[in-house]
Amino acid sequence: MGWTVADMPELSGRDVVVTGANSGLGYCTARELARRGARVVFACRSEARGAAALERLAAEVPSAAAEVWPLDLGDLGSVREFARRHDRERGGRLDLLVNNAGVMALPQRRTADGFETQFGVNHLGHFALTGLLLPALLATPGARVVTVSSMLHLLATVDPRDLNSEHHYRRWLVYARSKSANLLFTHELARRLRSAGADVVAAAAHPGYAATNLQAAGARMEGRKGVEAVMALGNRLIAQPAEAGALPILYAATAPGVRPDSFTGPRLLNWRGSPAPSLRAKWTRDDRAAVRLWQASEELTGVRYASAP
Numbered sequence: 001m002g003w004t005v006a007d008m009p010e011l012s013g014r015d016v017v018v019t020g021a022n023s024g025l026g027y028c029t030a031r032e033l034a035r036r037g038a039r040v041v042f043a044c045r046s047e048a049r050g051a052a053a054l055e056r057l058a059a060e061v062p063s064a065a066a067e068v069w070p071l072d073l074g075d076l077g078s079v080r081e082f083a084r085r086h087d088r089e090r091g092g093r094l095d096l097l098v099n100n101a102g103v104m105a106l107p108q109r110r111t112a113d114g115f116e117t118q119f120g121v122n123h124l125g126h127f128a129l130t131g132l133l134l135p136a137l138l139a140t141p142g143a144r145v146v147t148v149s150s151m152l153h154l155l156a157t158v159d160p161r162d163l164n165s166e167h168h169y170r171r172w173l174v175y176a177r178s179k180s181a182n183l184l185f186t187h188e189l190a191r192r193l194r195s196a197g198a199d200v201v202a203a204a205a206h207p208g209y210a211a212t213n214l215q216a217a218g219a220r221m222e223g224r225k226g227v228e229a230v231m232a233l234g235n236r237l238i239a240q241p242a243e244a245g246a247l248p249i250l251y252a253a254t255a256p257g258v259r260p261d262s263f264t265g266p267r268l269l270n271w272r273g274s275p276a277p278s279l280r281a282k283w284t285r286d287d288r289a290a291v292r293l294w295q296a297s298e299e300l301t302g303v304r305y306a307s308a309p
Contacts, residue, residue, distance in 0.1 A: 002273065003274050009036070011038035011095075015140075016039065016040045016095060016096040017098065020043070022046065022049040022052070025249060026100040036226065042067065044069075045072045045073070045074075047194055073177050074117060093139060093140050094135045094178075094230075099130065099145065099146065100249065101121070104118075107155055108122075111227060116163075126169050128301040130220075132303060137200050141199050144184075145201070149204050149206050149209075151271075151279070152278075155172065164171045180281065181293060184290040185294070186203065191287070194260060203258050205251070207243075207245030207266070208265055208266045209271050210242050247275050248275040263280045
């Protein structure tokens, strides 16, 4: 059967932030962390949907300690306000950050700060959030950062000449680039933490093909009913449930011995099944590409990472 939620350790006293926790993978991840005793912040763009998720959580895990805090990863002002609130209310401590929220294959759009939306939300928002929360992570022994990527990263690497896809926009390739950016970010973050001797593990995970609301979101925005129906049918016939897709994320977040810069996914063809080391494009371990992306991300977001104490 492999690793399951039954193998998760007790997490009482641990402080956790999960982005995009109101539905899908994020909700399943946050719920299981709360079930093990963690105090979980549901970081959600929509406070109404976050509140609905808390009601569901209360019914499923009555003992859960959880709150909803607003976070719009497409607005760096919102990211900075979230980090300030975390510092005020959590006393400079954070055991686990799960960078889960994301968008997929949307029509071309811009964030509040003018970035292409998939790159801006999936990568830049999480880059900024992690950097702003890093002092709390560094101050907490055994802390982890888990960033959720996708097997679709295999379709394309980051184009340093066109990070915001201003010259050519193909929605699925742009999504793939944002997911490669997640892995390059994890690679460079892990290297920097290791060089500083920090007791923080940066790892990545992906859900395989899991049934969530992401696949059909772009088609729904444009009113393409046929594409939306095909995506929904694929979710029903081929995808594994979100609960199963969350297992690699939960493994990377809680299992003992998770290595820095590891990439965990489903065992069976990287599609479904219990967590296992995942196939990964060689370009996501390219040191020079990772440094270039890091430097560009610092310039675009204005966030500079703290050094380990």
